[in-house]
Amino acid sequence: MAQQPLSQDLLDKMHRYWQAANYLSVGQIYLLENPLLKQPLERKHIKPRLLGHWGTTPGLNFIYVHANRVIKDRDLKMIYITGPGHGGPGLVANTWLEGSYEEFYPSIDRTEGGMQRLFKQFSFPRGIPSHVAPETPGSMHEGGELGYSVSHAYGAAFDNPDQVVLAVVGDGEAETGPLAASWHSNKYLHPVNDGFVLPILHLNGYKIANPTVLARLSKEEITKLFEGYGYKPHFVELKHETFNDKQATFHDIHQKMAATMDACLDELNAIREAAKAEIAAGKPITRPQWPMIVMRTPKGWTGPKEIKGKKVEDYWRSHQVPFSDIDAENVHNLENWLKSYEPETLFNADGTVKAELTEIAPKGLHRMGSNPVVHGQASKDLRMPDFRNYEVKFEKPGTVNAEATREMGKLLRDVMKENEEQRNFRIVGPDETASNRWNNVFEETGKTWFADYLPEDEHNDTLSQDGRVMEILSEHTCQGWLEGYNLTGRHGFFSCYEAFIHVVDSMFNQHAKWLKTTRHINWRKPLPSLNYLLTSHVWRQDHNGFSHQDPGFIDHVVNKRAEVIRVYLPPDANTLLSVTDHCLRSRHYVNVVVAGKQPALQYLTMDQAIKHCTKGLGIWDWASNDAGGEPDVVMACAGEIPTMEALAATDLLRQHFPDLKIRFVNVVDLMTLQPKEEHPHGLSNREFDSIFTADKPVMFAFHGYPWLIHRLCYRRNGHANIHARGYKEEGSTSTPFDMVVVNQLDRFNLAIDVIDRVPKLAKIGAHVRQKFADKLVEHAQYIAEHGDDLPEVKNWVWPY
């Protein structure tokens, strides 16, 4: 091996530091007592239930100590993203060794007693999780569900030019779709304005019970694959045949890893310098070939080679607890294994770490377990323009059209502008920013793009190497970037077609779980909320039809803990503006906003919108005729299209039954419907009854699946009187009005529903009911002939 960057002394210390981390990892998995093996190991020192994952851990520890070296050598700020989050013991061990852990958890100090508590708590009931969980210092990524390490890493790096983000990717994780797509994130990273991402693909060889695909490709294929992805892979490989020869092996692999880390960091610096020179010369930046490391080491490295005649090291049997039948033979095996790390050379008799090893770790905030960026401690609020200035004005409600998301786009443009200096706001989306009507944002910034440019891009001047709008046709990558950006304290908005946000259901789950847990960890500061705009929604899939219709993401979201979940259905532009402002100022929530992008009627002035959104729901007096008294029926609605249909139904009913007292209720904040014991936004029963009544029929026109209304309201007094209409999986490519008709959410069906439910209309309503039914027939005939909606429907405005 040519390069030998480590002195023998440093190499020895690093090796022992690594062994210390490995010792502490095995200890966490197995030991309840006797942490320093001062006594001969006995069954009673071993945990009754053995839980944890060893296989990936020694590799993670190896990377950690080498990262420590370059942090110290180069005075770096580094984030360690652990794709194989199962290696929790490794990250806990390292943050303990470096002293971060005891600063957050004083009882787990670097003493013998602290070490014993460190071991015991791991995977112990009501102790700490086995993953690189929120409880683990330095983590911003649990790695429990696989696929997101690289997109999280890039998200963390954007606008963090002084951070180096190490992204360790397991070869299991590398088989997942989200991960496979996210390698292309390197076409979105600015070499000067963003931080560095250094991916380390860890070819650990095995998953739970199988070899991994990437570990079983030829080196030539791996090289080409990553060169094809735009990286320059550097290999650090322990040869399959030779790693048994420990002494030589360890020496070589440490030197090789150190040389490779140096080479990669040198390349990263050179890339930045070259880009700076190009910028200075007024040239576009040439997309660099970004360095990455492919590290091939054995699964369960340094663990037992065999247990009872079965291969363990370098095999899938190392994946979790390598052996868990703790008979006398295995007590002995465990003791031998632990002693192979020579703990007496790592720790003093009082459990403190040998002084020459503590030197290896960086100091203070340079320790990866203390990086303030991943603990939310570096997060700044957004500078917010006054959203009231973006008011859509009109004379009378329900008479003027506007595209709600376009108005929102104007606000976002100015959020971009106000925060240009702070560089802490980005927008992500799968190729839909313009489609979703946020075009005005492009007045302020472009779409990040480092892939090739063509002459015609002059006509598409929204592409930019320094843009702050991130578009890639991968909802996973969008979500991963934004999560990484949020998790490091910065703000954003994700706009997505409503149906396809389900692509990231599982990612949302993990993020919501992270938020729930971190709310209760005091050294983690509240993070910016994860904000979704869902548009191109179920009711306006004119181009796309059935496959693009699914309003169920909110059903999915409300399964998560109320303390971190918010769902908004603003019916028009001013309410959307008010909600947007609220979302961008909020922290530590997931805010789901569902809104329309097509021209639609406007209902509330900005003053009214603010009041309405603050309450979360309310009676629209201008649309009601119960004059503050008891109504005959409540017409309730949530969502853009249902609001219009409910209003039009109200209009029909008032025309035909002037004496019918209708109370019109609109819901913006869906969580108000839940009992207040279930959600902090929930109404008390008294408040609920004062709006919906306890005994009158309630027609509820809902944007999503109608049973969600029942699920939220089932404990309410008047629940039996609520009749909800919404999407019920009907519809194809059709007209907007036909979509509501086939789902019985249209004005005529709503009006018929009211006639059928209000006792006083039972007799007098029959004729009108027939008239409405006839209208539906007329509609069907009209669209079959004209391919378009009835003009009276299409051009309807609120007439009062």
Add this chain to the structure above:
Amino acid sequence: MAQQPLSQDLLDKMHRYWQAANYLSVGQIYLLENPLLKQPLERKHIKPRLLGHWGTTPGLNFIYVHANRVIKDRDLKMIYITGPGHGGPGLVANTWLEGSYEEFYPSIDRTEGGMQRLFKQFSFPRGIPSHVAPETPGSMHEGGELGYSVSHAYGAAFDNPDQVVLAVVGDGEAETGPLAASWHSNKYLHPVNDGFVLPILHLNGYKIANPTVLARLSKEEITKLFEGYGYKPHFVELKHETFNDKQATFHDIHQKMAATMDACLDELNAIREAAKAEIAAGKPITRPQWPMIVMRTPKGWTGPKEIKGKKVEDYWRSHQVPFSDIDAENVHNLENWLKSYEPETLFNADGTVKAELTEIAPKGLHRMGSNPVVHGQASKDLRMPDFRNYEVKFEKPGTVNAEATREMGKLLRDVMKENEEQRNFRIVGPDETASNRWNNVFEETGKTWFADYLPEDEHNDTLSQDGRVMEILSEHTCQGWLEGYNLTGRHGFFSCYEAFIHVVDSMFNQHAKWLKTTRHINWRKPLPSLNYLLTSHVWRQDHNGFSHQDPGFIDHVVNKRAEVIRVYLPPDANTLLSVTDHCLRSRHYVNVVVAGKQPALQYLTMDQAIKHCTKGLGIWDWASNDAGGEPDVVMACAGEIPTMEALAATDLLRQHFPDLKIRFVNVVDLMTLQPKEEHPHGLSNREFDSIFTADKPVMFAFHGYPWLIHRLCYRRNGHANIHARGYKEEGSTSTPFDMVVVNQLDRFNLAIDVIDRVPKLAKIGAHVRQKFADKLVEHAQYIAEHGDDLPEVKNWVWPY
């Protein structure tokens, strides 16, 4: 260009055939009348609402005609998978041209009138969808949601050795995660026993409003990327600078495409021959470098170059309807565009296709629009062993432990065996077949594996080139393979960790929509059901904790149409066996089965299990003491762990309150809870009341989120008395019993809930209530000390 496989005559015909398809595509998007342009085009001939996607369509048409040629030349059976499903007009046009369309839709015949109806119906209200939807002959893949074309293609090819599956992948789709992962499917394809997959990556250049990433990489990077993925890419490229020179261009690109198709098919045949030779020689098959095509043509090819000074062809403006403001100028532009295809050379005056063009198409079932494999017409039922033979036997209920999924694995092993000859059964899973206890399957077959083998694989003899268990750590790829396999009439089971099945929420949506729609298309035959086993469920995440806990997939599933959805929660092994048999015999459903894999108590004999599963729910007399009379309380449950806790709670209550009449109800088929108007399995209200009563307290211990029970039951008479317990997002790495305690689903909390709800216990229960509460404190202390559950809990058995 060296190779010129097409005679000038054939080239001219193929070119005109392509132009005919393009003409018909534009006609569908724009024209209401005047299909052959016999009159000068006027506004009134054009649709009032213009909907559809042009951009991808001409490329799809180009591929189709070239596929037709090789089908004829080589007598192939071919499946055309349209990744860019937006190109619906193209596939409709081609299946019309070849005559398949009129066989399924006689009114859309190949006449002028038929052509007019063809045009009108497209994206017309209640006409046909704009995508390659179920209504499109020859389609097994809508392509509405992107990411699944390649995994569907491989799924279709497995065990279909006489099919060639063409998978057209758009460069938009290629950015998605699921697609990026699925390229590795080539490590799972058997060159002899499976069919061929020929991927065509269509570098169309643009998405809705952006260039695509892959179209903006260097040719060198693209080449390396796909070589890295294990393919040999063949490029068919229209040079950006030259494609304006139409005459020369078209000649060259046709020859190039034809030569490339020939080369790829020759390579595929050579790969098969080489593999056969290796098999004959008793050697393992060398993994081949599978051919693929990278086709770079302009978006909106052959469309208008510019409209009103704005670039259209070869630009994102071609994505949907290239121009939709139909003023006089654009009427003229449209007419010119349509006439550029010279329709008079394509169609006779009566609208029939020119005879020399019809020759180009294959005949009969060789037409891609008539391939019986994708219409379910070639599907065979499974040969099923008698599941009764796998009964777990015991003397008394609730006293013997078994691992339910392990017993299921034995049945599946024999399903494998029985269908070895038919080769129509596969198992998929993300590295979890063994973890989920289906190990016995490996007695009959191995895990498909064509990546490298190492010496130690001898110890892991489950890897096999001809295995029928498919494992890759990508839920997307597993799901895509199985969908493709199902959609071509074959059967399977997908086993997955419960929490991570959410990764495929969106894929499930699309498949459920496909099933719903195809139920009502008479020329499509019922498909095998899509079967999920969800295990490693929320209650047994001892290793993994909070990130691995999510029982919400069933919430997601029940939003889809009742006619295609089934959800089963068998409480033990015999019920799981009965349910498994039912699922494998069923057709055209999505069956979700949630079951346990850990040792757990067994309750029903096989006879009892069959009766119980047939009813879907029922009273367990042996656990009840209401002696057929009115109970004081109903203890209901669904799911493995809740059943045990509900039984243990019943035991506690019976010990302490011998006079309390408890009716014990277990639910296997969750859909029985819904009203029968909502789901075909739903109970009538009378039946429901006869089991749950209309007025007694019902404690419902549920596997999932408790509100799902309310959502299903909210219309029931006794709903107000139902008190459901389930998962409420609490829990970390802990013991099994602690998990139920922190979610208040444990026996003590259930018993306390009963005491609190049964009037006659109000006074006499206080002391016992306190005793149960004390037990919870004792539990907490015990686990903190011992790291394990209270022995009395852990070792509990049903005592009666």
